[in-house]
Amino acid sequence: MRGILTLAPLVLLAACTGAADKAAQGVDGAAIAAGTDDQWLSYGRTYDEQRFSPLKQINTQNAAQLGLAWFADLDTARGQEGTPLAIDGKLYITTAWSKAKAYDVATGKLIWEYDPKVPGETAVKACCDVVNRGMAAWGDRLFLGTLDGRLIALDRATGKELWSVVTVDQSQNYTITGAPRVINGMVIIGNGGAEYGVRGYVTAYDAASGKQLWRFYTVPDAPGKNGADYLKKAEASWKGEYWKLGGGGTVWDSMAYDPELDLLYIGVGNGSPWNQAYRSPGGGDNLYLSSIVAIRAKTGDYAWHFQETPGETWDYTATQHIMLADLTIDGKPRKVLMHAPKNGFFYVLDRTNGQFLSGKNFVPVNWATGLDPKTGRPIEVADARYDKTGKLWLGSPGPGGAHSWHPMAFDPAQGLVFIPAQITSFPYLADPKWKPSPMGFNTGDDFASVSMPPVPAVREGTLKATTGELIAWDPIAQKARWRVPYKGPWNGGLLATAGGLLFQGTADGRFLAYSSADGKPLWTFAAQTGVIAPPISFSVKGEQYVAVLAGWGGSYALSPGLISLKSGRVRNVSRLLVFKLGGKAALPAAQPVEEAPLNPPADTASAETVKRGGAIYARYCGVCHGDAAIAGGVTPDLRHSAMLGDADGWQTIVHDGALAQNGMVGWSKLLSRSDIDSVRAYVIHRAHEDKALAAAKP
Ligand code: CA
Secondary structure (H helix, E strand, O other): HHHHHHHHHHHHHHHHHHHHHHHHOEHHHHHHHHHOOOEEEOOOOOOOOOOOOOOOOOOOOOHHHHHEEEEEEEOOOOOOOOOOOOEOOOEEEEEEEEEEEEEEEEOOOEEEEEEEOOOHHHHOOOOOOOOOEEEEEEEEEEEEEEEEEEEEEEEEEOOOOOEEEEEEOOOOEOOOOOOOEEEOOEEEEEEOOOOOOOEEEEEEEOOOOOOOOEEOOOOOOOOOOOOHHHHHHHHHOOOEEEEEHHOOOOOOOEEEOOOOOOEEEOOOOEEEEEEEHHHHOOOOOOOOOOOEEEEEEEOOEEEEEOOOOOOOOOOOOOOEEEEEEEEOOOOOOEEEEEOOOOOOOOEEEEEEOEEEEEEEEHHHHHEEEEEEOOOEEEEEEEOOHHHHHHHOEEEEEEEEEOOOOOOEEEEEEOOOOEEEEEEEEEEEEEEEOOOOOOOOOOOOOEEEOOOOOOHHHHHHHHHHOOOOEEEEEEEOOEEEEEEEEEOOOOOEEEEOOOOOOEEEOOOOOOOEEHHHHHHHEEEEEOOOOOOOOOOOOEEEOOOOOOOOOOEEOOHHHOHHHHHOOOOOOOOOOOEEEEEEEEOOOOOOOOOOOOOOOOOOOOOOOHHHHHHHHHHHHHHHHHHHHHHHOOOOOOOOHHHOOOOHHHHHHHHHHHHHOOOHHHHOOOOOOOHHHHHHHHHHHHHHHHHHHHHHHHOOOO
16 A cells, blocks of 8 residues: 555656656757757758758768668659658658658658648649648647648647648638748748739747747738838839739748847748739839848847849749858858849848848849849849830740759858759740739730740750759859759759768659769669659668658649650659668669650641630640640640540530549639630640651651
8 A cells, every 4th residue: 555655656757757858859949950960850951951961871982882771652643842851760751732741760661641631722823733842840749831821730749630720811822832940939831822913921820829929921011001110111112003913922932040140031932923014013122022031030020131133023033942051251250141042143141131242143144144242233134124125035044943942952061052053044025915813823924925836946946945953052252163964954952961972853863962072973863753852861770861752743844844844754753762871672663654646636626716725725724734735744734635535524624623623623713615615726736736746756
C-alpha cells in the first residue's frame, strides 16, 4: 500500500518530464535561425534562406558513389515543386493538390498522409499548375497552405488536422502554392492570383490557435479606404480606378526573416492586369508591385521597401527567392539581402534599411539598359512600354522570367550565389479591346496575335532564343564565376553543401551533383521525368542523405506550348527520390515518351470560325493546355483529344464541366456552345497544321 502511494507521484513526474522533453525537441526559432546540421527545419533550411547544408560526408571525392536509397511513387501526376522538411529521422513532403505525406528515412516507409481534398475546380484559378512548395514546422506541428486558400495545422507525429482557417475570400481567384514560414509562434502565409484580379497580402496566424494576428496588404485599396500610412503613400502612385481590377501584388512565394532586426522580407508580385495602361491609366510606380518589402514581424507594420520594376507591365514579379547573408563589401561588413527576380537583374540591398548597394543583369535583358547606380531604379528602354506604344515588344526576359520560383543556393565559404536562371523572351502586345473576365487569365495583352505561328523558321528562331543556365554568381563583384548552359528553361531549384557540391534536377529528366567551385558535373542520375523542385540534405544516424521531389510541371510545362518541350519530351512521373552513398535501389523501367502521330478529324470549319476559336483558346485555354494547342507533358494535348471528332462529348467537358474534379472546369458561365465549338474547330485546324509539318520533316 505504502509502496503504491509513493510510486504514484513518480509516475506523474515521469509523464511530465516526457512531455517537457517532447516540447524541447520541437522546432523553435533558435533552431531555424541557426540551423541544425542533420535536419532541414524550414523551407529555405534557415531563416536566411541560404539552402546551404553544412554536411560533407557526401563530397567532391565520393559524389560518384551516390545511389538511390529508396523512392516513393506519389498519387498525383502534376508538377512537384515542394521542398521536403527533414526532422528527427522523418521526411515531410507536400505534393501537387496540396497533399502532405510523412516517411521514415531509414526504411522509406510511409508513416501518414493527409489530403485536404482541394476541389478540382480550384485548378482554373491557378495559372501555373496545382503545385505546392512545402510546409513549415513549429513545435510538434506542421503548417500547410492549400490551393483553395486554407492554412492548416497538422500534428507532426500523426498527420491529424489540428486547426484549419480560410485565409482568402474563396469567391475570388486566390490560390496558395507557397510554403508558410513560422516566426515566434506566428505562421505567415501569402497567396497568388495576380493574373485573376485579386489584391495581394500576407497574414500572420497564431500557430497554437489559428487566430489571425495581423494582415499586410501590398497594394492600396480605393482612395479614402487606406488606413495605414504606407498604403496612403502607395495610393499616390496609382491612377484611375485601379482598385476595381484588384491591383495584384500577390506574395505567392518568397519570404525571409532576420531575427536580430525582427524584419520579415516579402517579395511582391506583378500587377493585375499586366498591361499598365489598363491597370493604372497614365502610369505611376504602382507601389508596392515588384518590390521587396520589409515588415516588422511582431506587429505587421511596414518598415521599408525597394521597388525593382516601377510601373511594371511585363509580369516582372519580385516574388523570387529572397536570400540574406553577411558580406564584406569595400572592407565593411554588411547585412545584405540578395535577389534575382524575373526582370533579370541581381540586386544586393542593405537589409537594415533597403538601401541599394549594387545590381547587374545576370542574363541578357533588353527592357532596361542598366540600373541607376545610386537608386537602383531601372533605366528603361522606351519601346519596352508596349502598353504606351501600342506596338509589339519582343521583351527579354518574358513573363517566364530570367529566374522564377526555383530556389537559389549560397555557399558562404566561396561567397557564391547559385542561380537556376533562364533566357526567355516574349512578344508583348496590348489588346486594345480587352475587358476583364471573372474567369481565366487577365493580362490586358493580346495572346492570340502572338501565338506561335506554324511557320517553321519563326518557330525554330523562338525555340533557339529560349534556354536555361546554371550560374555561379559573385554578388560582390556582380559577375558570373561560371555558367552551365542548358538546352531549355525551367530546370530545378538548388542545394549547396559544405562537401563542395551543388545539386540540381533538370527539365530533361536528370538529377546532378556539380562541383560548386567550377560547375563540373560529378554524378548524374536518370530521373525519368523533369525535376523542377529543389533538393535538401540531412543526416540520420550519421548517414547523409539527399532528397528531392521529381515530377515535371509548373507554368513552363503548361503555357508556352512548343517551348515546354525545348529540353525534350518528358512525362510527369511524380516521385520522392532519396539518395545516399552506395544506395542500391533502382527505379522501374522508364515508359516511352514519344508523341503518337496526330490523327485529327477533317478540317471543315471556316477560316473565320477557326480564327474566333483561336482567340478564345489564346485567352482562356492556352495557359493550361499550351500555346497553339501544344501541351508540355502535364495537361492533355488537345490535338490528340478523342473528343475532337465528338462535338457533343466536347461540349460535355468544356461547357458542362464533366471533368471538373480533375481540374477541367466547365466554361458555361463565360462561353456559349458556339464559342466552345469554335475552339474545337481551332484545335482540329492546329492538329492538321502540325501533322503537315511533321510530314514535311525529312
Ligand atoms: Ca505573374
